């Protein structure tokens with residue numbers, strides 16, 4: 001006789017904050033059909049309406065304590081500037097139920113967060129990005145010493161449900177991860193906007209330009225991921241001597257594209273460190 005399968009208890013994950021990044025993770029997790037029960041807390045009822053509209057099964061509340069009761073994992077998804085205030089209000093519940101905390105906030109160090117939450121708690125800091133919404137996210141993770149092996153796997157499985165994950169043993173590296181992949185989607189979107197405007201100036205219809213740019217971005221990313229060649233070699237393969245690509249690339253390099261990217265990523269990295277210093 002076949003042994004009846006015992007349904008595994010779902011992992012309860014509570015989101016504190018239901019903004020852009022939390023929604024990207026929630027949508028990705030729901031699409032992944034992982035065995036999870038989700039709860040979301042946010043003081044803004046409009047943010048909660050947006051969640052309930054798409055996912056009526058998700059428990060929503062304006063009360064952070066209520067959402068945290070019995071949770072296995074609490075994802076802190078509020079802005080860095082209000083993290084201290086939010087965390088300090090959670091001390092009692094945090095110390096009583098001792099869930100795994102996962103903070104997605106840019107800059108806020110594990111030590112500061114642990115102090116605000118009353119201390120000695122398992123905390124994973126991570127830096128995801130919004131392509132999690134379409135399960136193509138990239139997340140850097142760091143775990144403190146209180147995180148058990150099981151909790152480390154749990155945190156990883158949540159973020160892996162929405163894309164790739166990379167662990168870092170040095171927490172300081174998360175500032176660079178923030179500059180590269182946390183903020184990174186915005187750099188590509190800005191490039192798409194700039195190409196769109198330029199394509200329309202060349203006389204293409206907006207919808208035609210949009211389709212060509214999106215497919216080119218997708219194709220370039222897939223080719224770079226799947227090819228044995230590095231991007232520099234792939235670029236050379238597009239660039240005929242004396243041809244059109246060379247003409248365009250000369251404008252971009254002479255205009256200082258490399259230097260601009262170096263400065264832009266340094267600015268993001270510095271801002272992440274500033275947020276840490278202001279909240280230590």
Ligand SMILES: NC(=O)C1=CN([C@@H]2O[C@H](COP(=O)(O)OP(=O)(O)OC[C@H]3O[C@@H](n4cnc5c(N)ncnc54)[C@H](O)[C@@H]3O)[C@@H](O)[C@H]2O)C=CC1
Nearest residue numbers: 017018019020021042044047077078079080104105106128
């Ligand atoms: N947007 C992005 O691409 C990424 C954001 N992050 C991090 O995610 C965090 C959230 O950023 P976003 O989602 O972009 O911001 P957001 O402003 O869209 O969302 C923040 C949410 O927190 C809510 N909130 C405010 N006070 C609260 C409280 N006391 N309790 C519970 N919720 C409260 C707000 O109503 C809002 O819905 C930030 O710490 C940011 O550094 C990390 C990676 C990427």
Ligand SMILES: O=C(O)[C@@H]1CCC=N1
Nearest residue numbers: 105106178182183184
């Ligand atoms: O702009 C920010 O501060 C957040 C962190 C990475 C992406 N968005």
